[in-house]
Amino acid sequence: MKFKLSFSFFFFVLIAFSQEIKDTVNLPFAIAKEKQLSEEDLNNKKEGIYVTGVPDISSDPVNGFGYGAEGSVFFNGKRSDPFFKFTPYRAELGIAIFNTTKEQRELILRLDVPYIFDTKWRFRAEAGYESNPNLLYFGKTESSLNGLSYYPNGDNSLPIVTNANYSDYENNLDENNQFYNTYIKKEYILNVSLEHSFMEGRFRTLFGIEFANVGISTFNGNNLLQNENSANPLLGMGNNNVGIFQSGLIFDTRDLETDPNQGIFAELTNELSLKAFGSTFNFNKTFFHANFYQKLFPKLIKKMIFATQFAYGYTAGDSPFFEYQDQWSSEGSIEGLGGAHTLRGFKQNRFLARVMNFNNFEIRYRFAQTHFLKQHIALSGVPFMDIGGVWDDINKSFSLNNYRFSEGIGLRIAWNVNTILRFDYAVSKEDNQFFFNFGHSF
Numbered sequence: 001m002k003f004k005l006s007f008s009f010f011f012f013v014l015i016a017f018s019q020e021i022k023d024t025v026n027l028p029f030a031i032a033k034e035k036q037l038s039e040e041d042l043n044n045k046k047e048g049i050y051v052t053g054v055p056d057i058s059s060d061p062v063n064g065f066g067y068g069a070e071g072s073v074f075f076n077g078k079r080s081d082p083f084f085k086f087t088p089y090r091a092e093l094g095i096a097i098f099n100t101t102k103e104q105r106e107l108i109l110r111l112d113v114p115y116i117f118d119t120k121w122r123f124r125a126e127a128g129y130e131s132n133p134n135l136l137y138f139g140k141t142e143s144s145l146n147g148l149s150y151y152p153n154g155d156n157s158l159p160i161v162t163n164a165n166y167s168d169y170e171n172n173l174d175e176n177n178q179f180y181n182t183y184i185k186k187e188y189i190l191n192v193s194l195e196h197s198f199m200e201g202r203f204r205t206l207f208g209i210e211f212a213n214v215g216i217s218t219f220n221g222n223n224l225l226q227n228e229n230s231a232n233p234l235l236g237m238g239n240n241n242v243g244i245f246q247s248g249l250i251f252d253t254r255d256l257e258t259d260p261n262q263g264i265f266a267e268l269t270n271e272l273s274l275k276a277f278g279s280t281f282n283f284n285k286t287f288f289h290a291n292f293y294q295k296l297f298p299k300l301i302k303k304m305i306f307a308t309q310f311a312y313g314y315t316a317g318d319s320p321f322f323e324y325q326d327q328w329s330s331e332g333s334i335e336g337l338g339g340a341h342t343l344r345g346f347k348q349n350r351f352l353a354r355v356m357n358f359n360n361f362e363i364r365y366r367f368a369q370t371h372f373l374k375q376h377i378a379l380s381g382v383p384f385m386d387i388g389g390v391w392d393d394i395n396k397s398f399s400l401n402n403y404r405f406s407e408g409i410g411l412r413i414a415w416n417v418n419t420i421l422r423f424d425y426a427v428s429k430e431d432n433q434f435f436f437n438f439g440h441s442f
Contacts, residue, residue: 027082028118032200034253037085038261040303044376044417045084049075052419056098058436062347063134068098068106070438074418086201087114088258088418104132122195122204124330133184136349137225140234140321142392144351145402148430166347166431179219185322186215193246195330206248206269206330211278215239216322235281236320243277246270248330254293258418259440261305266290271328273319283317287327289334291442296363303366303380309442311342313356314394325349327356340435341442343388345406345428351390355397358388360442364412375416382410384441386426404428412440 037045053071075091077084094110108128116123138144147163154174161168173180193208216237218226229237247270254263271285289311296304311334313327325336334341339348342358362384369378389402408426415421424435 027086029120030200031086032202032253034263035086035201035255037256041256041259041261041417042085045076046074046416047076047078047084049073050416052415054421056096056436056438058100062102062136063100063104063132064102066098066100066104068096070094070096070098072419074416083115083118088256090114092418100134102134104130104134106130106132120197120201122197124191124193124195124208126189126191126332128189129187130189131186133182133219135183135185136181136347137183137321138181138350138352139224139228140324140352142353142390142402144353145390145404163429165429176221179221180224182219183223183225184215184217184219188213193330195250202251202253204250204252204330206246206250208246210242210244210246210271210328212242213239214242214320214322216320234321235318236322240280240320241278242273242281242320242323243279244271244273245277246328247272250330256417259414259420260291260293260307261303262293262295264290264292267330269328269330273317273323281318281320281323283315283319283323285313285315285319285323285326285328287311287313287329289327289329289442301365303364305362305364307360307362307364307440307442309358309360311356311358312397315354319354321352324352324354324356337388337390340424340437343386343404343406343428344384344408344424344426344433344435344441345386346404346431347433350430351388351404353390353392355391355394356388357390357398358386360387361385362410362441369414376414378414380412380414382412382424384408384410384424384426 051071051073053069056068056070058066072092072094074089077090091113096106096108098106111125113123148166148169149160149162150164150169150172151160152158152172154172189212191208191210193206195204195206197204228234248267250267252265254260254265268288273279273281273283275282289309291309294306296306315324327334336349337343337356337358338346338350362382364380364382366378366380385407387403387405389404391397391402406426406428408424410422410424413421420439422437422440426433
């Protein structure tokens, strides 16, 4: 509790200092014109301090019925602030509290301060706790790409069913195998990073540290993770500390980070974990991804955006298995191949190996907007397609046989420009899933 209180106090002190903004129209340094908000977004951006928040409600066969809340306090400053038209906010303090009927629990605090103290530095911090007894594991090699198979009603005297859909596979796991692909994780994490901008804000360097305490355990009965660990001790089982030094190079020309109309966001990040940093492991992770946003038919349609993402990650060294699925971005971790941010038609962490590639394509078409109770609300329809794969060997990356595909349709609700509510329905040959999240998928 002392840690949580002191961390929150630290957040508010930083925000208070960052709000000491001169009432001037002159920037203290040049910022690229393409990073300026569009006239429409600028007109809809609120001044001062305001709060957004919504209940976080979800339901899926893995975690059960979920309930909680996510919200943010935005510190926007005045329109006379020279940074007003170049930033989504001067500071954002966010909190997320989440629980499910199957005992997944999360508490996360986040702080983001662009151009802190009116300098070229950006400060980000995150502290969180997660307890999840529903995480899925299908292997940590290319073998995870194999289709699902089962014996009907768990009876191995019957012919085996191969390439099954997920719901049939799950429904035919008998009592001794009901947790075959499931494990438990409890994690405390603290991440702090600083970014410095160059080239009129288009280019940034990043340095950060992360420390986590991660506990991994399994249920009784026949369990894939425990079976692999018994055959050959698996790095990551039990309780471990993970200390990481983070670095990155970022190129960013987006006009509005939370809901881009145009521009490019590309980054190369690296995470180095050494026992010298207090970690249990020695490993290195490199991740590259590039997002591209472009208006389509701007003279005919007010807002239709083509958005695409290419991402590639590689984990080297003696890494715990759970680090294979965690690709670290300066804007937050991207977890696993499968789930809400990568391959939406497959379960979270469905595919796992040292090398991962995923690619996403979306058309974001704003079809309506209004003001309601002094709040700006905009609605967008989003058809999408996701492609991704994993490999054991970096030299065999991009072999076509390892790719999996999903597609779907989504709805975006933009609330006062900065808060994006995302509803996605995705399908694949193995599964279909519905997601409700905050923020775009990329």
